[in-house]
Amino acid sequence: MHLLNADLHSHSTVSDGTLSPEAVAARAHANGVALWSLTDHDEVGGQARARDAALALGMDYLTGVEISVTFAGETVHIVGLGFDAEHPAIMQGLADTRGGRERRAREMAEGLARVGIHGAYEGALKYVGNPDLISRTHFARFLVEQGICQETHEVFRRYLTEGKPGYVEHRWARLSDALDWIHQAGGVAVIAHPARYHFSPNEEYALFTDFKALGGVGVEVVTGSHTVAEYQRYADVAREFDLLASRGSDFHDPAESHTDLGSLPDLPGAVTPIWEALSHRIVRA
Numbered sequence: 001m002h003l004l005n006a007d008l009h010s011h012s013t014v015s016d017g018t019l020s021p022e023a024v025a026a027r028a029h030a031n032g033v034a035l036w037s038l039t040d041h042d043e044v045g046g047q048a049r050a051r052d053a054a055l056a057l058g059m060d061y062l063t064g065v066e067i068s069v070t071f072a073g074e075t076v077h078i079v080g081l082g083f084d085a086e087h088p089a090i091m092q093g094l095a096d097t098r099g100g101r102e103r104r105a106r107e108m109a110e111g112l113a114r115v116g117i118h119g120a121y122e123g124a125l126k127y128v129g130n131p132d133l134i135s136r137t138h139f140a141r142f143l144v145e146q147g148i149c150q151e152t153h154e155v156f157r158r159y160l161t162e163g164k165p166g167y168v169e170h171r172w173a174r175l176s177d178a179l180d181w182i183h184q185a186g187g188v189a190v191i192a193h194p195a196r197y198h199f200s201p202n203e204e205y206a207l208f209t210d211f212k213a214l215g216g217v218g219v220e221v222v223t224g225s226h227t228v229a230e231y232q233r234y235a236d237v238a239r240e241f242d243l244l245a246s247r248g249s250d251f252h253d254p255a256e257s258h259t260d261l262g263s264l265p266d267l268p269g270a271v272t273p274i275w276e277a278l279s280h281r282i283v284r285a
């Protein structure tokens, strides 16, 4: 079971990826993925297309989403898997979560204009596939297009993170609400890329403790945004908190993403893969 090529974290044009759900499915399949999930940010509008494309290719599918949450003043991402994408609880919760993005984007553009970068809102919009989901990634692509930075990581470092001119403080969903929507819709919750948060040890402990208490069951151990040392560290955390382990590339774009779909090491042997507990929720090809 450990050798199953599962990729349970990826993005399409429905959020901040650059490929359509069908093209992400085709790329996952070409790379040998056997179980796939499209996990667009705060949006399930691509789920039916992703599932249909996966099944047509002979690839098993789990519904997915990556929900933006604010915990201890920091943005945390919670991946939901195996839920009913048409359940009103999750549809309404995600619609509310997306709601603030438009205004945040206008404020980001104002911040950038103050340092001489004009037209960033309109510029970012050119890259937006879903008008409801303008993200920092779209701004990053515009700044690269303008030659202001060489690549998107540099844009984030110089312009789009805390303390930088294009950064706008934002309140996302509560952890308890995100888990409630996922659970009401029959799915399971996973902490995405835990090594990427800027928590103190106490805050990280609080995140995992609260997440467990709210019924969360999984944590990403092998992800495109973890180092090899971090795979080991979060395999240990998964065991400490009795969480199932997930694996996903966090693929967004063939050039921008350093980890391609399905191209990740296996989970460490000491953890239980989350898909072993999800067999009844997997849509089989």
Ligand code: AMP
Pocket: 016, 041, 068, 134, 135, 136, 137, 152, 153, 154, 156, 157, 252
């Ligand atoms: P947002 O939800 O609008 O705050 O955008 C978050 C997205 O920005 C993440 O899902 C990543 O796709 C992207 N992102 C965040 N930090 C970085 C970074 N340092 N380099 C490249 N992309 C990043």
Ligand code: MN
Pocket: 011, 016, 041, 137, 252
């Ligand atoms: Mn993203």
Ligand code: MN
Pocket: 066, 077, 192, 193
């Ligand atoms: Mn994320």
Ligand code: MN
Pocket: 009, 010, 011, 066, 250
């Ligand atoms: Mn992601």
